[in-house]
Amino acid sequence: MTESAAHGPRWPSKPEYAEAVQDPATAFADPGLARGVLDLNRLGMPRTSSGRNAVVFRLLGDRGPCAVRCMTREPVAGARRYDSLSRYVETRPCAALTPATWLERGILVGGAWWPVVLMPWVPGDTLDLALARHLDEPRALRHLAANWRVVLRQLAQAGLGHGDLQHGNVLVDDELRLQLVDLDGVWVPDGQEWPRADAGHPDYRHPREAADLQGVRLDAFPASVIFLSALAVAADPGLWELHTQENLIFRETDFAQPGRTPLWERLGASPDPRVATMSRRLSADCARAPGQSGDPEQLVTEAGPSPT
Ligand SMILES: Nc1ncnc2c1ncn2[C@@H]1O[C@H](COP(=O)(O)OP(=O)(O)O)[C@@H](O)[C@H]1O
Numbered sequence: 001m002t003e004s005a006a007h008g009p010r011w012p013s014k015p016e017y018a019e020a021v022q023d024p025a026t027a028f029a030d031p032g033l034a035r036g037v038l039d040l041n042r043l044g045m046p047r048t049s050s051g052r053n054a055v056v057f058r059l060l061g062d063r064g065p066c067a068v069r070c071m072t073r074e075p076v077a078g079a080r081r082y083d084s085l086s087r088y089v090e091t092r093p094c095a096a097l098t099p100a101t102w103l104e105r106g107i108l109v110g111g112a113w114w115p116v117v118l119m120p121w122v123p124g125d126t127l128d129l130a131l132a133r134h135l136d137e138p139r140a141l142r143h144l145a146a147n148w149r150v151v152l153r154q155l156a157q158a159g160l161g162h163g164d165l166q167h168g169n170v171l172v173d174d175e176l177r178l179q180l181v182d183l184d185g186v187w188v189p190d191g192q193e194w195p196r197a198d199a200g201h202p203d204y205r206h207p208r209e210a211a212d213l214q215g216v217r218l219d220a221f222p223a224s225v226i227f228l229s230a231l232a233v234a235a236d237p238g239l240w241e242l243h244t245q246e247n248l249i250f251r252e253t254d255f256a257q258p259g260r261t262p263l264w265e266r267l268g269a270s271p272d273p274r275v276a277t278m279s280r281r282l283s284a285d286c287a288r289a290p291g292q293s294g295d296p297e298q299l300v301t302e303a304g305p306s307p308t
């Protein structure tokens with residue numbers, strides 16, 4: 001439960017981790033991981049997934065496939081946050097959040113031990129790929145949006161905030177079930193005094209997101225961005241041309257100019273009138289204080305009951 005203060009300013013790079021991980025027996029201190037078999041791609045190199053802060057390897061361990069998350073920079077209050085979350089979910093479980101364990105003595109790189117986050121491997125695609133895959137299946141996209149509301153309710157019922165809702169942190173399986181990963185920004189009630197993790201993704205966060213915004217309110221705006229994006233694309237698949245790899249359909253500039261970019265205009269004219277109503281709410285939220293943003297439940301309430 002110690003903070004990884006012993007580590008220098010430069011954390012290992014993704015290639016350094018990829019090299020170290022090739023021999024699990026020497027790379028990992030945890031005996032289960034040391035006995036594991038690393039998943040390789042067709043070129044015989046470790047299969048990786050990555051984002052801005054970490055590279056993730058798939059390892060077949062004693063208890064099934066797991067994700068070994070190796071960080072390329074130090075997460076804010078990492079050890080404390082993951083330890084506190086693990087304890088918290090013992091009494092208030094949250095199915096939407098993938099269980100994650102911080103291993104302080106995780107992986108040996110260049111003669112030094114670095115922490116890793118160990119999780120079960122979640123099968124599926126990131127949310128952007130899942131939406132792209134179902135572009136011509138509006139029913140599937142609406143089903144996905146409904147499952148997204150379930151995820152948000154599970155977080156709210158557990159009293160937890162994810163803190164970095166964006167496509168890369170949402171995995172979607174073949175049944176369109178959703179699972180959240182990347183818990184570096186999770187808000188746990190007893191972590192109120194901790195420094196805030198990095199602000200969320202610019203194409204998802206409120207334009208005036210405040211550093212002091214805490215708790216479940218943190219998720220309301222990006223959760224609504226995701227919810228509305230899925231429903232909007234279900235009604236008008238052509239909107240997907242606004243997808244850039246970094247976003248779904250909204251960009252930072254849309255939030256900075258609520259109601260005044262081509263996207264807002266298209267949403268206002270959506271074939272699904274509920275999308276038009278919800279987009280007016282989201283655009284109004286951009287001009288309000290970030291803590292007053294509506295979550296998907298509020299958007300749904302304002303749009304009235306769904307015909308289907
Ligand atoms: N438990 C997991 N199971 C399967 N894939 C995962 C898991 N955790 C992360 N990933 C994949 O690895 C990618 C990067 O991991 P993430 O924790 O989001 O790191 P970053 O902080 O760099 O964004 C994710 O977008 C996802 O595709």
Ligand SMILES: [Mg+2]
Nearest residue numbers: 051168169182
């Ligand atoms: Mg991520």
